[in-house]
Amino acid sequence: MNEEKSDACGKETAPLPEKENDFTTELPSGTGTPSDNAPVIKAEGVTYSYRSGEQVSRGVTGVSVEIYPGEFVVILGRNGSGKSTLAKLLNGFLVPDEGVVTVNGTDTADDDKIFKVRSEVGMVFQNPDNQMVASVIESDVAFGPENLGVPREEIETRITEALEIVGMESYRKGSPNRLSGGQKQRIAIAAILAMRPEVIILDESTAMLDPKGRREIMETILKLKNEKGMAVVLITHYMDEAIGADKIYLMCDGEAIASGSPREVFSNEEAVRLAGLELPVAARVSLNLKKAGLDVGFALTDEELAEEICALK
Ligand SMILES: Nc1ncnc2c1ncn2[C@@H]1O[C@H](COP(=O)(O)OP(=O)(O)OP(=O)(O)O)[C@@H](O)[C@H]1O
Numbered sequence: 001m002n003e004e005k006s007d008a009c010g011k012e013t014a015p016l017p018e019k020e021n022d023f024t025t026e027l028p029s030g031t032g033t034p035s036d037n038a039p040v041i042k043a044e045g046v047t048y049s050y051r052s053g054e055q056v057s058r059g060v061t062g063v064s065v066e067i068y069p070g071e072f073v074v075i076l077g078r079n080g081s082g083k084s085t086l087a088k089l090l091n092g093f094l095v096p097d098e099g100v101v102t103v104n105g106t107d108t109a110d111d112d113k114i115f116k117v118r119s120e121v122g123m124v125f126q127n128p129d130n131q132m133v134a135s136v137i138e139s140d141v142a143f144g145p146e147n148l149g150v151p152r153e154e155i156e157t158r159i160t161e162a163l164e165i166v167g168m169e170s171y172r173k174g175s176p177n178r179l180s181g182g183q184k185q186r187i188a189i190a191a192i193l194a195m196r197p198e199v200i201i202l203d204e205s206t207a208m209l210d211p212k213g214r215r216e217i218m219e220t221i222l223k224l225k226n227e228k229g230m231a232v233v234l235i236t237h238y239m240d241e242a243i244g245a246d247k248i249y250l251m252c253d254g255e256a257i258a259s260g261s262p263r264e265v266f267s268n269e270e271a272v273r274l275a276g277l278e279l280p281v282a283a284r285v286s287l288n289l290k291k292a293g294l295d296v297g298f299a300l301t302d303e304e305l306a307e308e309i310c311a312l313k
């Protein structure tokens with residue numbers, strides 16, 4: 001792969017900020033971001049390239065991200081836009097070439113603290129099969145806390161709690177091999193939860209699931225946020241999963257080309273188009289009706305769209 005990438009995001013033509021930080025320095029109000037809290041994760045001007053011999057492939061360039069306690073943050077972008085690279089930078093899986101990532105103030109580049117960082121920011125990947133380490137579900141869930149040196153009795157409590165959250169307590173003694181994709185993914189989430197991270201990152205963790213499986217995982221995610229106050233970072237290319245976010249970072253060609261509440265990001269039609277994504281249906285219809293001359297406000301959800309249409313005289 002070549003270092004020079006085509007400027008698919010049209011940065012020359014788009015009325016978008018030139019500097020990466022311009023997107024994130026002022027978070028809009030109403031995003032659910034608690035202004036008096038310090039971010040758990042702070043990434044500032046982060047750049048990472050993959051190198052293999054002579055080959056250099058750009059992963060992300062100059063991305064700045066802040067994740068606050070209890071936030072539901074979506075990183076949205078099409079294939080190859082840099083979502084997974086960014087995710088891996090946020091929990092120290094990768095260390096930036098330029099810029100800094102801190103987790104609770106700890107620099108992820110600090111080798112001595114990497115275990116602490118990984119226990120505070122847990123990550124669930126796309127394919128649950130690659131994340132199973134044991135042949136019995138409870139042992140799989142116990143693996144993380146065991147490595148953290150958590151006492152045995154405490155581990156038992158954590159296993160029960162984590163499996164209950166994901167609705168899999170009755171499978172505790174079973175084998176992961178017999179589970180459906182959605183169930184495996186829930187066990188993978190439980191295995192992370194048992195480490196009691198402050199942030200859980202789900203990298204396209206619903207991508208392999210059917211609509212029901214996706215819905216179940218989404219419900220679990222919202223439960224974590226609401227009941228445990230955990231920050232959730234969801235990486236996806238599904239627009240409908242992003243609608244309920246407190247904050248979205250829209251990725252395009254390795255850069256965060258827009259950020260803000262779903263309303264702010266999705267009403268930025270140009271940025272969404274440049275990112276190669278389709279607006280949610282309600283947003284698209286409301287914008288088209290407006291362009292056609294009707295007095296219709298921007299609608300994010302089907303319900304809002306119905307209200308806008310009903311309000312037409
Ligand atoms: N291991 C790797 N070696 C070389 N290049 C890589 C590697 N992983 C990612 N890249 C490149 O980095 C860029 C960003 O990839 P990344 O996987 O972060 O994107 P993504 O948004 O997660 O994509 P997807 O939706 O396909 O998961 C792409 O150009 C990709 O080809």
Ligand SMILES: [Mg+2]
Binds near residue numbers: 083085204
């Ligand atoms: Mg990816």
